Amino acid sequence: MSKSKKNIQVQLESEKINGDVYDVLKVGNESIGKIREIENxxxxxxxxxxxxxxxxxxxxxxxxxLSEYHLHKN
Structure with a gap:
């Protein structure tokens, strides 16, 4: 029997952390990481x-x- 598909909300929000601007990736309400441009x-x-x-x-x-999140989930 296959598992039913779940809809998961993924958001990308900009936040200022220690003076740097990051794009924070969230799954639901959980932050799974951040991305920042260091050079062009x-x-x-x-x-x-x-x-x-x-x-x-x-x-x-x-x-x-997303790969890291699914790899280390649970």
Whole structure:
């Protein structure tokens, strides 16, 4: 028997943290990580586990955060 699909609300909100502007990715009310542009076409992604990744664009950063979230969920 297959599991029923659940709709999950994902939001990307801009927040100022320690003087830097971050895009914070949230699943429901839980923050799963943040993304900030460090140079032109270079982004730093920090997961909720404080793992840091470097990516080429914000979309790639969102994919990394969602992958990490599903990997470490439960």
């Amino acid at each position: 076409n270079k982004y730093e992604v920090t997961s909720s586990n404080d793992d840091v990744f470097r990516v080429k664009n914000a979309d790639e950063g969102i994919e990394v955060l």
